[in-house]
Amino acid sequence: MSAPQTVDVCVIGAGLAGLRAAQQLCEAGLRVCVLEARDRVGGRTEGGVLCGQAVDVGGQWLGKTQTRALGLCDELGLSTYAQYSQGQRLIEVGGKLRRYRGTIPRMSLFALLDADRALRRINRAAAQIDPAAPWAAAEAARWDRMTIDQWLQQTLYTQSARSLIDIVVRAVLTCDAHEASLLQFFSYVAAAGGKVETLAETLDDGAQHLKIAGGAFQLAQRLAARLPAGVLQLGAPVHAVEASEAGVQIVHARGQVQADRLVVALAPALAAGIAFASPLPAARIQLHSRLPMGSVIKALIAYPRPFWKARGLSGEVASDQGALGPVMDATPPGSEHGFLVGFFDGHHSRALAGMPLEHRRDAAIRALQRYFGDAAAQPIGYVDKDWISDPWSQGCYVGIAAPGTLTTCGPALRAPCGRIHWAGTETATRWAGYLEGALESAERVVAEIIAARV
Ligand SMILES: Cc1cc2nc3c(=O)[nH]c(=O)nc-3n(C[C@H](O)[C@H](O)[C@H](O)COP(=O)(O)OP(=O)(O)OC[C@H]3O[C@@H](n4cnc5c(N)ncnc54)[C@H](O)[C@@H]3O)c2cc1C
Incomplete structure (x- = not known):
């Protein structure tokens, strides 16, 4: 040797x-x-190719408060642009698919108040946590004794609010609410500046607001x-x-x-x-x-045109039923085609991990048809990355406590x-x-x- x-x-x-x-x-x-x-x-982070365009099949978005990452973009000569978010969003909860504008989904008033109360409690708990030492918070022992799911069962009154927060947890942590400690969730929110909304949003101060031109x-x-x-x-x-x-x-x-x-x-x-x-x-x-790592497969699907824009939709979808979600517009600047990006996360990704690509593609198309109807049935391209099956990641985005x-x-x-x-x-x-x-x-x-x- x-x-x-x-x-x-x-x-x-x-x-x-x-x-x-x-x-x-x-x-x-x-x-x-x-x-x-x-x-x-x-x-x-990893690059892929869809219809001849470079795309991110791994980490992608930046938020305005992520100053190190934005500084690195400057240093490396990379520019950013805002995530497309014009038009209405779609949300599917309890079997009802609805359009809405802005940040407040269309649900019954009681469900909205219920969800809002829970979100405020999450943010109040995060304010009590030093993200450098979440274990030192006064309530740390109590919060670390339960899963997010147990806390949601105690906290929420309506199934619709429950579905909404489940969607947020899966999108943010790529696990189901019964898999993670409540302390980790609160700590994650604290580490992102203290508002759970920031983690889920594409608008202004959201973690999904900016993309790197050409790919992260x-x-x-x-x-x-x-x-x-x-x-x-x-x-x-x-x-x-x-x-x-x-x-x-x-x-x-x-x-x-x-x-x-x-x-x-x-x-x-x-x-x-x-x-x-x-x-x-x-x-x-x-x-x-x-x-252990969270569970996610990231998929990008190309269509001849961004048909959702013509219908006054932003391309953003959240669903408690469809396997693919959240979904967002991913059309590269200047492209004639329309791209959507979506995530199989939590149990949805484990059901598809290791399956042939066609299987995952069919599951993605089925979910998109559910949200957008027949217009989503005939994509012209598909690429994804099964992060669970990659031995050097074993899942993503992050370790789940x-x-x-x-x-x-x-x-x-x-x-x-x-x-x-x-x-x-x-x-x-x-x-x-x-x-x-x-x-x-x-x-x-x-x-x-x-x-x-x-
Ligand atoms: C689908 C997906 C979407 C995401 N979206 C976003 C997003 O929009 N915005 C955002 O900010 N973040 C996002 N993330 C998270 C972000 O990508 C990660 O937080 C970040 O890339 C982690 O970087 P790291 O250097 O800490 O770890 P890693 O990128 O995991 O680097 C660790 C490296 O170690 C290597 N390695 C492992 N074992 C060994 C070994 N035994 N010997 C030698 N090398 C080894 C691995 O191959 C890897 O290259 C996303 C991640 C994924 C997968």
């Missing part, structure tokens, strides 16, 4: 977190290597292109790590690296695939098996273990789960490493 490569810092993972950390460490004059399992960079997948590609030659190794899954007081030894599919410090820029569930020969603290070990996880293992999320530092969007204090969170985590580990070397 050849001699190990020797560097100051080894970074595992060439997602946004790992690449941003590597770029900044290189700029600080350190010798860096990045080991990436896949044969591409970008991790949970370019962020990672352009960051990687700026790394000095030889820093990035693709097709190099890391199998084992052994840390000592002298340094860290990393074994990957193509060789070995000897580093002064290690950055693990992966979701905790993916870190579980690495054998840590030197013992980690119990909470850290358990974190790797107690934050079942009850009891954050209050027991949460403090281990960011705490360095000797020479091992932990990055990745799951470790962020603002916009955890998002591109913004991945970038925040990169800045933090770089600061940790530079401070440790002084």
Whole structure:
């Protein structure tokens, strides 16, 4: 076996977190290597092609308060534009499909008041949480003892309001309400600025307001292109790590690296695939098996024309019945065709994961026909990404904490273990789960490493 490569810092993972950390460490004059399992960079961001146009089959939207991500776009020469949201939206709840304008769906007054009361309670709870330490909130123990579902059962009076909040939970966390801890949900809202509406919206301050011209997948590609030659190794899954007081030894599919410090820029569930020969603290070990990934398949469907616009619709759909949802317009600027993007999330995605593409395409078309009628029956193109079946993601968008996880293992999320530092969007204090969170985590580990070397 050849001699190990020797560097100051080894970074595992060439997602946004790992690449941003590597770029900044290189700029600080350190010798860096990045080991990436896949044969591409970008991790949970990825490009696809639909009718000859580049599209995002992974992470895509930015919000106005995501200043790191917007700053990175500027730095890399990428521009943004607003998500198309003109016209009416569709909502299907309790078997009724309705059109509405603005942010308040058409439902019975009682159901609306019921949902509004629950949303206000979510925001009030989020205001009590420091997203850097949700486990320290006064009510943390109570909130972490129950699922979102249990809380909704206690809180809501109407089935329609229940369906509406279920749609929000699935869209935001890509899991069903019975899968996640209430504390994680409140903490997610707190990390996004404190309003659950922000997480679900395409308008103004919503997390889905802006798109990157040409695709968000370019962020990672352009960051990687700026790394000095030889820093990035693709097709190099890391199998084992052994840390000592002298340094860290990393074994990957193509060789070995000897580093002064290690950055693990992966979701905790993916870190579980690495054998840590030197013992980690119990909470850290358990974190790797107690934050399984959410469940999502992202699909894009092309039509000859954006027929929904001609009918006064924005293309936005939320449904408690259809398998595909939320759905939004995804027509690239200047395209003659019309594109829609939709998500199979939670149980809908698990039912389709691993199935042949035609199966998923048929399910998407069936759902779109349900919302838009026969006009949706004849698409001219389809592309999707089954994130559950990808071994290097095992699901998306983010690790899901079942009850009891954050209050027991949460403090281990960011705490360095000797020479091992932990990055990745799951470790962020603002916009955890998002591109913004991945970038925040990169800045933090770089600061940790530079401070440790002084
Ligand atoms: C369908 C979808 C839609 C999304 N939509 C949005 C959105 O609109 N806006 C938004 O802000 N965010 C969105 N996200 C989330 C966003 O993409 C992620 O938060 C972000 O990309 C995470 O970056 P990361 O660097 O933390 O992790 P990752 O991107 O997961 O990077 C980790 C890297 O580590 C690699 N790896 C794993 N194991 C090993 C190993 N053993 N050895 C070496 N390498 C390994 C992986 O291949 C990967 O490249 C979405 C995600 C998905 C999937």
